[in-house]
Amino acid sequence: MEKLRLDKSQAGIFFISVGLLIATVPSGLTMDVLGTKLVICLGLFLVAAAFSGLGAIDSSRLVYPLAFVLSLGGSMVVAGENTEMSMVNSGQREVAANLLNLFFGVGAFVAPF
Secondary structure, eight states: OTTTTOOHHHHHHHHHHHHHHHHHHHHHHHHHHHOHHHHHHHHHHHHHHHHHHHHHOOSGGGHHHHHHHHHHHHHHHHHHHHHHHHHHOOTTHHHHHHHHHHHHHHHHHHTTO
């Protein structure tokens, strides 16, 4: 953080963004091989584990790694749900994708509170 001249807030955003970027490619590859349901379940597990860890820690050292795990899981859920939605609702993909992502956006906004 000191080398990059980031404060704690900027570092948290950096870790979350890096996790989102890193998880996108493996999520797609895993969905191709094992299916979307496994990726969604694994992502939900990572999100639950990260939130549980964030609620239980007593040291600030673990906040950034847990934020990274949270973003990995969240990215896996988003990628899996978008893929699953496009397979289920092929007639109106654009409308369904906009609606799905609207609720993901609301959840991403409300989750920090």
